[in-house]
Amino acid sequence: MLRRWLPAGVLLLTGIVLTFAAGPVPLIVLAALAVAFSPLAFPRSIPAAEAQRRSAADGKPIVYWRPGCPFCLRLRATLGLRAHRAHWVDIWRDPEGAAAVRAVADGNETVPTVILAGEPLVNPDPRRIRAAL
Template sequence: MWRTWILSAAMVAVAAVVLLTGAFDVTSVVTAVLLLVFAWVTSPLFFPHHVDDATARRDAATRGVPVVYWRPGCTFCIRLRATLCTRARRAIWVNIWRDPAATARVREVNGGNETVPTVFIGDVSHTNPDPRWLRDQLV
């Protein structure tokens, strides 16, 4: 899905322009590196592998782990993912832009809005939870 990559592609393009117009001085190289890191963090590559909503619900019930609904470019999702560090792989991540059933579930618990991150632990939803709280749930 192209909109998933827009922000990351823009950052890569800006980094290339900075390098090409900066004559590879220290400032332009540092700026380009920071832009490339930002591009990676805002890309889907920063998040664990996406699964569909039905699989996520089934696996979460079997393994007893949370399901995190997210979307690319969401700063709150990025903050949550960054705070969880390696524990993020213990949760199941569902990209709502790739799964209409996931979008419907998020809208259902958020008054019709696609507010993410929305975390389900069992049947209980938590909209934009404190990242430290979720980290404690993933012990």
């Protein structure tokens, strides 16, 4: 649980420390980045088994991600409001999700990994996913 919030916590703590030297601007900027890199910036994660069941029923893609991943953040930002049209699985919360990613990424936990129409895409171009949604 702690490692999910570690990137956001480090950014926030750095902002607090810099506030003493440079005023409130670093705190404001780093607090905004902390929110962006926290789990709060992503749709609610569900377990991999649930995501697979739902995807089979509704055809929506599955996005495997983890907090603090800049590539996941880029995908999330590119999708915008369309992000809710996919099922999101946090691989740090769900060991089954991490195993699913390792199975398609040569044993690595490379994220984002998207399962789109049954095809696994490891670190895909966000514009391709956006167009598919």
